[in-house]
Amino acid sequence: MSRSKLDTLKIGLRAQDIQTSVQDVDLGTLNAETKNIRLIGMAERLAIHIRGADVIDDYKKLEYIASQFGIDSLILPNVLEVLQELDWVRVEKEGSVIRKVEESVPYFEDIYSTAGEYFYNSDPSEIEEATIAVCDSLALSPSTEEEVKNEFGLSDEAYRIILDIGKSGKFIDEYKSTKTREKVLYSPLYWIENPEKLENMYTLLKEFGADHVYNALKKIRDYQGFPLWDDVLKDNYNTLEIKIIAEAIRRGIILAPEVTSFNGKKNFAFTPNIGIPIEEKIVLEKAMCLLACIRYGEHFGLITKIKYPKLLLDKLLSPPYRIGPHTEIKKQYAILVVRGVGKIFKDRSYDRYYFELIQTEENKNAVRLARDLLKVGEVLEERGVSKELQSVIFYSGSYEEAMRTLPKLRKPAHISAETLEEISDILSDTMDKLRGA
Amino acid sequence: MNNDFDLKIRLNNIFWSLGCYTRIEVKLSEYSLQRKIPMELTDLDVLGIRILPDLSTDYLVADCTLNKDVIKSPIQRVFWLKGVMNFFGASKGYLGLGTNNPISETQRIAAQRLGVTILNENNLANLEKRVINSGLQLKLSEPESWLNFENKIASLSKNMCPLLNFRKYHYWLNPSYQNIHALIFLVTRHNKFFDETNRLQKALVLDLLTLLTLSVLKMSEYVLRINPENPETELKAYLYGGYAEMKRRQSIVENIRKIMEKSNLTQGSLFNETFKLDPDYLPQLFDIAFRLLNKPFDSSQILRYLQVILFEKILDKGENAEGMKYLETGFPDITKKLTRDIAKFFCDSTGISEKLVEDLY
Numbered sequence: 001m002s003r004s005k006l007d008t009l010k011i012g013l014r015a016q017d018i019q020t021s022v023q024d025v026d027l028g029t030l031n032a033e034t035k036n037i038r039l040i041g042m043a044e045r046l047a048i049h050i051r052g053a054d055v056i057d058d059y060k061k062l063e064y065i066a067s068q069f070g071i072d073s074l075i076l077p078n079v080l081e082v083l084q085e086l087d088w089v090r091v092e093k094e095g096s097v098i099r100k101v102e103e104s105v106p107y108f109e110d111i112y113s114t115a116g117e118y119f120y121n122s123d124p125s126e127i128e129e130a131t132i133a134v135c136d137s138l139a140l141s142p143s144t145e146e147e148v149k150n151e152f153g154l155s156d157e158a159y160r161i162i163l164d165i166g167k168s169g170k171f172i173d174e175y176k177s178t179k180t181r182e183k184v185l186y187s188p189l190y191w192i193e194n195p196e197k198l199e200n201m202y203t204l205l206k207e208f209g210a211d212h213v214y215n216a217l218k219k220i221r222d223y224q225g226f227p228l229w230d231d232v233l234k235d236n237y238n239t240l241e242i243k244i245i246a247e248a249i250r251r252g253i254i255l256a257p258e259v260t261s262f263n264g265k266k267n268f269a270f271t272p273n274i275g276i277p278i279e280e281k282i283v284l285e286k287a288m289c290l291l292a293c294i295r296y297g298e299h300f301g302l303i304t305k306i307k308y309p310k311l312l313l314d315k316l317l318s319p320p321y322r323i324g325p326h327t328e329i330k331k332q333y334a335i336l337v338v339r340g341v342g343k344i345f346k347d348r349s350y351d352r353y354y355f356e357l358i359q360t361e362e363n364k365n366a367v368r369l370a371r372d373l374l375k376v377g378e379v380l381e382e383r384g385v386s387k388e389l390q391s392v393i394f395y396s397g398s399y400e401e402a403m404r405t406l407p408k409l410r411k412p413a414h415i416s417a418e419t420l421e422e423i424s425d426i427l428s429d430t431m432d433k434l435r436g437a
Numbered sequence: 438m439n440n441d442f443d444l445k446i447r448l449n450n451i452f453w454s455l456g457c458y459t460r461i462e463v464k465l466s467e468y469s470l471q472r473k474i475p476m477e478l479t480d481l482d483v484l485g486i487r488i489l490p491d492l493s494t495d496y497l498v499a500d501c502t503l504n505k506d507v508i509k510s511p512i513q514r515v516f517w518l519k520g521v522m523n524f525f526g527a528s529k530g531y532l533g534l535g536t537n538n539p540i541s542e543t544q545r546i547a548a549q550r551l552g553v554t555i556l557n558e559n560n561l562a563n564l565e566k567r568v569i570n571s572g573l574q575l576k577l578s579e580p581e582s583w584l585n586f587e588n589k590i591a592s593l594s595k596n597m598c599p600l601l602n603f604r605k606y607h608y609w610l611n612p613s614y615q616n617i618h619a620l621i622f623l624v625t626r627h628n629k630f631f632d633e634t635n636r637l638q639k640a641l642v643l644d645l646l647t648l649l650t651l652s653v654l655k656m657s658e659y660v661l662r663i664n665p666e667n668p669e670t671e672l673k674a675y676l677y678g679g680y681a682e683m684k685r686r687q688s689i690v691e692n693i694r695k696i697m698e699k700s701n702l703t704q705g706s707l708f709n710e711t712f713k714l715d716p717d718y719l720p721q722l723f724d725i726a727f728r729l730l731n732k733p734f735d736s737s738q739i740l741r742y743l744q745v746i747l748f749e750k751i752l753d754k755g756e757n758a759e760g761m762k763y764l765e766t767g768f769p770d771i772t773k774k775l776t777r778d779i780a781k782f783f784c785d786s787t788g789i790s791e792k793l794v795e796d797l798y
Contacts, residue, residue, distance in 0.1 A: 107668075314670045435618040435622070
């Protein structure tokens with residue numbers, strides 16, 4: 001496969017997507033081709049639903065809950081075995097009868113990466129790996145049949161099997177261009193069938209090539225709220241990716257809300273399909289505006305720049321649900337006032353302003369979603385989970401990790417292994433002292 | 438057995454019956470800058486720690502004496518005890534006197550105003566009748582068990598000295614938030630000295646686990662009061678001694694990072710792996726703390742469950758049938774499960790063998 005190897009987080013997410021899609025479908029002979037994916041998907045879904053239960057002493061109840069996710073009671077012990085190997089449950093048995101299940105599904109660790117890692121180690125078939133890779137690729141961007149085959153090095157037979165699985169579960173579908181009748185593959189989970197948008201996408205794929213379009217969209221998904229410098233929208237492009245982004249904005253494929261403050265008008269790009277149900281579109285719009293305002297402060301702030309965007313979003317979720325005071329808030333967050341996300345008020349003594357969240361459930365969800373977008377680039381919230389279940393924990397790192405890797409571009413000095421060890425000891429000691437040892 | 442030890446055990450049993458986790462002869466000390474060791478100031482004969490169902494902590498302290506001068510006029514000792522109570526944040530104090538002499542009403546009233554109850558032998562016997570469930574015989578109610586535990590544990594090899602000192606002095610000297618990392622750090626540093634077949638070392642591990650649990654419970658209580666709906670931020674702020682302190686430490690790390698980067702000393706993954714303020718165990722710790730605050734009633738029993746495990750299963754090797762039955766039926770399943778969660782976290786974060794806590798399974 002020419003596209004970079006999938007990270008474990010994406011594998012975990014896609015395994016769940018696929019299992020959810022195929023749970024009520026009789027795959028017949030294709031069952032065997034998806035067994036590891038389905039097992040991991042089942043384990044993830046069961047895990048997020050039992051998280052917080054601590055002790056489940058009514059196994060019948062567990063069987064009932066599991067059955068809602070397509071986990072037959074005959075399969076349930078296998079799923080529990082996976083969960084046990086992941087250290088997320090302890091199963092207490094009397095003979096062969098399961099008496100009690102103690103649950104320890106992590107709240108503050110990314111369960112999808114752990115599950116994805118488990119998938120890698122479970123000896124998946126090539127078809128399974130390719131199914132996940134194709135599903136992930138199409139979640140980000142539709143592609144032509146030819147490109148999919150080429151990019152993932154699929155034989156006709158493998159391609160047919162993956163397409164059969166995808167079509168059966170309705171997580172892969174085909175669209176025929178009205179102009180050329182060429183087939184475009186897309187994921188209905190992420191790309192709602194909108195002929196106009198898909199036709200626009202097809203034109204873009206033809207013009208620039210699926211691989212380049214994929215890379216451009218990936219750039220944005222990996223950094224949602226991607227700041228667009230003025231020249232991007234004025235046909236002045238440094239790279240092909242930026243040109244594709246500009247073109248995609250023009251065609252309405254990429255959304256780019258505008259924020260105005262002391263540094264003028266700026267746009268911030270978002271991929272449109274992040275796995276949020278269409279009925280929650282308003283929450284997505286609010287979340288994008290929130291993140292765009294914060295990105296403005298991060299990249300274009302005049303007085304001071306925002307260094308810890310997540311911290312600001314966290315502040316909006318706890319009393320007094322407020323950020324500031326800062327001089328630029330009044331202009332920078334104005335679009336949020338218009339959208340009913342919050343209010344702006346002046347500091348008593350200085351010419352500085354606070355932004356305060358209006359505490360409706362919708363606004364809080366928008367802040368949480370903005371936090372997801374900031375960290376992972378798509379919704380992590382489990383599909384089909386009842387609202388009562390605990391809030392999801394998000395992958396820590398992508399943004400911070402990206403920033404940390406930047407200095408690596410500089411040529412490092414040569415330092416001996418002994419010196420490095422010495423430095424490492426000093427650092428460890430310093431860190432322990434700072435932690436309070 | 439020293440003369441007032443019997444009194445201490447009787448107060449210990451009263452505190453246990455009142456729903457406390459108990460410790461006997463807790464040292465109060467202050468760190469000496471000159472000698473760089475904790476200097477013992479005084480000790481607390483009996484400490485009762487009661488975790489309420491809202492996770493708030495109630496401390497009960499007792500001083501026990503046979504001293505004739507004190508018995509003659511206990512009010513001066515009451516004033517001293519009040520000072521100890523303040524030092525410890527205890528709401529209630531008991532002064533146990535090994536005498537049947539009557540106590541003047543004036544002194545009793547003055548003591549009561551200070552939150553202290555004076556008990557002579559007669560009062561003590563009546564209080565025992567009122568609060569102690571005479572049907573239940575646990576090993577932790579016997580003086581021999583306590584003396585056996587403290588004497589044997591003090592005889593552990595020299596390698597264990599820092600850990601023994603920690604449980605004896607430092608833990609009670611440190612602010613609670615600091616104890617979490619301090620304990621994990623110390624046990625990690627000494628993990629190679631543990632022998633999973635040594636019962637006494639198992640007892641020490643369980644005692645350290647109990648202290649860690651107490652600190653994590655305090656962390657959970659803090660978040661429960663501040664904002665349980667945004668636990669991650671609050672848990673982290675607590676661990677570093679408050680939000681401002683957390684920011685200060687983060688900025689120190691950031692500054693060092695900048696210096697290192699400018700000096701081109703950041704090569705390789707070693708730098709990124711080592712140079713971070715948050716310890717690797719943080720997500721797991723947050724998980725435990727969050728689970729405790731979500732089940733406050735069950736969490737409030739963990740310390741007592743650990744204490745019964747220590748005395749019945751580890752020290753007495755499960756020979757007291759009544760104690761073993763109490764372990765089986767006296768605690769909710771969720772309490773037991775949460776205890777195992779904390780034990781697993783303790784082992785994972787310190788690198789000690791899970792066999793050292795196998796008595797919890």
